[in-house]
Amino acid sequence: MSAVRAALRIARRTAWRSRGRSAxxxxxxxxxxLVITAVLTLTETMQVSPREGLVAELGAADVRLTQVPEGTSDLRQTPNGASFSTGVHGAAVPRLGAAEVTALLGPGTRVIPFDAGVLRLGTERVDALRTDLRDPLTRGMLTLSEGRLPAAAREVAVTPALGVRPGDHLQPSGGPPLTVVGVVEHPFRPSLREVVGPDLAVAPVDELWSPHGYGTGWLADTPRPVSWADVPALNRAGLFVTSRGMLTGPAGDPVRAPGLDVQSTVGIGAMVIMVMLETVLLAGPAFAVGLRRRRRELAEIAAQGGSAWHLRLIVLADGLVLGGAAALVATALGIGAGTLGASVVARWGGQVGPPDVPWPPVLVVAALGLLTGLVAALVPAVQAARQNTATVLAGRAPAADDRPGLPLAGAVLVLAGLGATVVARRQPSSMWVLASAVPVLLGLVMVTPWLVGRTGRPAARLRLPLRVSVRDAVRHRSRTASAVAAVMAVTATVVAVGIGTYSEYMDRRDAYTSARPTGTLAIWAGDIGDTAWNGLRAEVARQLPGVPLAAGYQARNAEGRRYALRYTVRWNGIRTRRTAAIGDQDLLGLLQGRHDPRAAAALASGKAVVFDPAAVRNGRLTLRASSTGGPPRTLDVPAVVAAPADEYQGGALLPRALVEQAGFSTAERQLYAMYRLPESSTLVRDLAKVTPRVTVAFEEGYRNVPDPGLWGWLVGALVLVVGGTLAATRLASADMRPERATMSAIGAPPGTLRLVVAGQALYISGLGALMGLVAGTVTGLALTRPMTTHGAGDPATIAIPWSFVIAVVVGLPVLASAAALITRTRLPLARRLP
Known part of the structure; x- marks a missing residue:
């Protein structure tokens, strides 16, 4: 029998004999x-490729045509249809009917309406689709699961997410009730909330237009496939084309993913190293305890002629057997969890396609799991080869082998990592900072045994349970150092990501800016005449009776071309381009939220009132007047700085006299009010009936929602730190059985024994958390620069989430100790000789 085969048999029998440790x-x-495989499988399953989604996009039709919103021009699609561009400055395309679309596609074409929009049901807005599901062209788009398909007027079918059944009624806002006659299911979107009917009144959604989502269009059955050669002509007619021939032909083939660049390679390599390091550190104590329990067995093999290579091979076989079994089981469970989880996650939102496993990365992850088992057993294998056979057979514990060069090498590695962190901090990508953190953590792992050894001296001042815990931990420092380093690595990673994420969140909050106060309702129109504007203003006054309205004005040149008066200012390090408003005292009062006599006097005297102090230099504001059809101009106007209504508000207000002195005419085309529209308001729809060139916006202000990602990291740290600490504590508790038996024999109560176990957990998690706090803070501060700067001269935003850091560094060790405190401490009855 070969040595390798014998070692594998021994490893298999040992794993079965020590089932708890093996598990x-x-x-x-x-x-x-398991986690990585599940995430990869879930992500792949939830991605629906264009070919997979063909039935939901086109049904049985050959092509879907979506008309661009009115006033849009210059529609241009790329050959694969994945991207497009539009303009608003050319000749606007006309609205087409079914006859014009049929003529564009050629004789023999049959088209049916396919209008996707929204429907208001009281205060709720759901998706709406106007098409006839009985038509063969829609086959496969939505599958009937209950009832029948709608056929008559005001009959609709709904998706299951709406929670209504056949026979129920829906009451749209401003329309007659609708009768639900069927329930239909989308093939890939179980969370879709949609109403479908052949004559459904779909609300206009030009502001939400998207070629694969909302929009007015048709499904067409064509005598020949619509190819890329036909698309430009259809684009010129204002039709976005989704063709079966484009998706299944050569132009529809997916673009091959580009090769990994240096940055991506470094980032993936750093993540792989971190995951393997954490796993090795967590599994290392279990292999170390297993080695101590098998020292006599290995010594007997050495006494019978086994070489150091044989001993290393036996211990490495443990890692191979356990790592291979763990990788195999975890891969199978991860694939199953990812496949089942995709359908569950899709019910909360998103889509789910056919079960799909990305085999190359999954197999790489499984191989890394196998390699992790070998690496985790590597140090115990080296220790097994170096043990003194006579000492072990005599029943004496081998002396701890300190390697004086290891802490020094670790310190050098830490210093090198810190230097790399300083350099990486100035790089534009955070991947370099994360990569530079790897040598810091590796160096700290090498320093940890030395640090554990130095903590034994202060233990003499502790109470008996803690003193026993610390001294036992120091005595078995190989086991303890691995567990401490595992907690350190988790804490450092979580603290670093927490500081970086929170700083980025605070930077986004500080970067928020608006030209209007929070709560402002803004209504403005494009190039429309005075008659249309007067009708629009009258409709606004009718819809908002008693609401004070402040007017805003457009600037136009002698030819009637509209000009925008803009200036550039830095806001939180980002170059922000603002359009100056034109108005009178009413608009100034709205923008300031109060009456400011100084600002009002300046506006009345013909000066600009500016809310961006950095934009005013020597009492002047420089503006650039630009137009789509006229030459640009530069204006230098007198200005005063004033305080706006909100902290994050900027902008400027120009008096009409100042603009007219510069050679422009002014025309009222904006209305502003401090008013929030109710959910049931039909203002947007009613104004669109007056003119489609109207825009209605409401300034919501900055929504200070805490970043949930931080607490997600805390949950992950909770699992790893508490789980790893408890695993190491259970190993230590089993390893301390002789000491605990002695303490019990001399009268130690069960509470003292539990304190000894809890002391081990507190020592491991506390020391690891303190080391991780130092390493994570350094990396986190370095991450703030690439994550929060926006160009040269922009300082980094540094924000430390104190509650999060305290929860990680203090709360997790306390929780681990509390969990260990309730650990079972009863010892098995010892057999005594008569």
């Missing part, structure tokens, strides 16, 4: 493999 190792190795 613990497999969980530690397999958990990352």
């Amino acid at each position: 613990l190792i497999m969980v530690m190795i397999g958990l990352p493999v």
Whole structure:
């Protein structure tokens, strides 16, 4: 029998004999493999490719045509139809009817309406589709699961997410009730809330137009496939084309993903190293305890002629067997969890396609799990080869082997990593900072055994349970150092990402800016005449009776071309381009939220009132007047700085006299009011009936919603830190059985024994958390620069989430200790000789 085969048989029998320890190792190795495999499978399953989504997009039709909003021109699609561009400055395309569309596609074409929009049901807005589901062209788009398909007027079908059944009624806002006659299911979107009917009144959604979503259009059955050669002519007619021939032909083939660049390679490499390091550190104590329990067995093999290579091979076989089994089981469970989880996640939002497993990355992850088992067993294998056979057979514990060069090498690696962090901080990508954190963590792992050894001296001042815990941890420093380093790595990663994420969140909050106060309702029109504007203003006054309205004006040149008066200012380090408003005292009062006599006097005297202090230099504001059809101009106007209504508000207000002195005419085309529209308001729809060139916007202000990602990281840290600490504590508790038996024999109560176990958990998690706090803070501060700067001269935003850091560094060790405190401490009855 070969040595390798014999070692594998021994490893298999040992794993079965110590099933608890083997299961613990497999969980530690397999958990990352399971999670990563599940995420990869879930992501791949929830991605629906254009070919897979063809039936939901086109049904049985050959082509879907979506008309661009009125006033849009210059529609241009790319050959694969994945992207497009539009303009608003050319000749606007006309609105087409079914006859014009049929003529464009050629004789023999049959088209049916396919209008996607929204429907208001009280205060709720749901998707709406106007088409006849009985037509063969829609086959496969929506599958009937209950009732029948709508056929008569005011009959509709709904998706299951709406929660209504056949026979129920829906009451649209401003329309007659609709009768639900059927329930239909989307093939890929179980969370879709949609109403479908052949004559459904779909609300106009030009502001939400998208070629694969909202819009007015048709499904067409064509005598020949619509190819890319036919698309430009259809684009010129204002039709976006989704063709079966384009999606299944050569032009519809997916673009091959580009090769990994240096930055991506470094980032993936750093993530792989971090995951493997964490797994090795978590599984290392279990292998170390297993080695101590097998020292005599290995010493007997050495006494019978086994070489150091044979001993290393036996211990490495443990890692191979347990790592391979863990990777195999975790991969199978991860694939199953990802496949089942995709359908569950899709019910909350998103889409789910056919089950799909990305085999290359999944197999790579499984191989990494196997490699992790071997690496975790590597240090115990080296220790097994170096043990003194005579000492072990005599029953004496081998002396701890300190390697004086290891802490020094670790310190050098830490210093090198810190230097790399300083350099990486100035790079535009955060991947370099994360990569530079790897040598810092590796160096700290090498320093940890030395640090654990130095903590034994202060233990003499502690109470008995803690003193026993610390001294036992120092005595078995190989086991302890691995667990401490695992907690350190998790804490450092979580603290670094927490500081970086929170700083980025605060930077986004500080970067928020608006030209209007929070709560402002803004209504403005484009190039329309005075008659249309007067009708629009009258409709606004009718819809908002008693609401004070402040007017805004457009600037036009002698030829009637509209000009925008803009200036550029830095806001939170970002160059922000603002359009100056034109108005009178009413608009000034709205923008300031109060009456400011100084600003009002300046506006009345013909000066600009500016809310961006950095934009005013020497009492002047420089504006650039630009137009789509006229030459640009530069204006230098007198200005005063005033305080706006909101903290994050900027902008400027120009008096009409100042603009007219510059050679422009002014025309009222904006209305502003401090008013929030109720959910049931039909203002947008009613104004669109007056003129489609109207825009209605409401300034919501900055929504200070806490970033949930931070607490997601805290949950992950909770699982790893508490789980890893408890696993190491259970190993230590089993390893301390002789000491605990002695303490019990001399009268120690069960509470003292539990304190000893809890002391081990507090020592491991506390020391690891303190080391991780230092390393994570350094990396987190370095991450703030690439994550929050927006160009040269922009300082980094540094914000530390104190509650999060305290929860990680203090709360997790306390929680781990509390969990260990309730650990079972009863010892098995010892057999005594008569």
